[in-house]
Amino acid sequence: MFQDKVVVITGGAAGIGKCIAEEFQKNGAKVCIIDKAEGDHYVGDISRKDVLEAFAEEVIQKHGHVDILVNNALPIMRGIDACSYEEFQYALAVGVTAPFYLSKLLAPHMPVGSSIINISSSRDRMSQPQTESYTAAKGGIAALTHALAVSLAGKVRVNSISPGWIDTAYTVYARRQLHHQYFIIQGPDEPAADRELYRCQGRDCGTDARYGGQLCRQDPGQFGFSGLDRYGLQSV
Numbered sequence: 001m002f003q004d005k006v007v008v009i010t011g012g013a014a015g016i017g018k019c020i021a022e023e024f025q026k027n028g029a030k031v032c033i034i035d036k037a038e039g040d041h042y043v044g045d046i047s048r049k050d051v052l053e054a055f056a057e058e059v060i061q062k063h064g065h066v067d068i069l070v071n072n073a074l075p076i077m078r079g080i081d082a083c084s085y086e087e088f089q090y091a092l093a094v095g096v097t098a099p100f101y102l103s104k105l106l107a108p109h110m111p112v113g114s115s116i117i118n119i120s121s122s123r124d125r126m127s128q129p130q131t132e133s134y135t136a137a138k139g140g141i142a143a144l145t146h147a148l149a150v151s152l153a154g155k156v157r158v159n160s161i162s163p164g165w166i167d168t169a170y171t172v173y174a175r176r177q178l179h180h181q182y183f184i185i186q187g188p189d190e191p192a193a194d195r196e197l198y199r200c201q202g203r204d205c206g207t208d209a210r211y212g213g214q215l216c217r218q219d220p221g222q223f224g225f226s227g228l229d230r231y232g233l234q235s236v
Contacts, residue, residue: 079130
């Protein structure tokens with residue numbers, strides 16, 4: 001399905017990113033990962049401009065082009081009580097600035113019909129207390145998605161996926177713990193990875209596949225829970 005396609009994934013060493021990388025590799029893709037964690041991938045902090053430029057240069061030198069870019073790296077989650085100015089700026093650098101700049105660096109090397117997938121979150125439209133840095137970053141990447149989709153229309157499809165809670169540690173929860181969270185915890189990562197591969201085939205939620213700009217939820221009914229009303233928030 002993706003034989004010899006060149007796929008770039010940020011934050012691909014663990015969690016959702018790792019699962020996405022493995023699924024692409026199973027389908028024959030050449031996967032390039034950048035992550036802060038040590039490993040047999042490109043190691044670097046994507047909040048830094050020089051790191052993004054060096055990584056993009058290495059990918060293009062090695063492969064000549066990029067077919068799919070997955071902006072997945074996780075911004076830090078800090079709330080208004082504890083989050084410093086520097087931490088908030090760092091969350092935006094990882095969650096919004098890096099996806100923008102890496103898209104800018106790689107777009108000239110992406111052929112017609114290629115794809116950018118941004119991993120947002122259900123937090124982009126419904127929040128929890130004390131998550132301001134993460135929520136702002138996820139809201140930012142959701143907005144960036146439809147802006148890039150318009151700018152790159154006709155060449156690169158740009159879509160985002162907004163997973164609900166994904167249990168990347170395969171935790172077993174007691175029923176009362178699930179109820180306490182007032183939504184269903186989804187896990188492990190395969191549903192998000194499956195949605196990822198689906199988007200990269202040009203299937204964009206009923207829109208023109210040449211255009212994109214879709215913000216696609218991946219959650220098991222979490223927005224249907226009346227418990228969300230305690231915060232006066234609703235999904236549209």
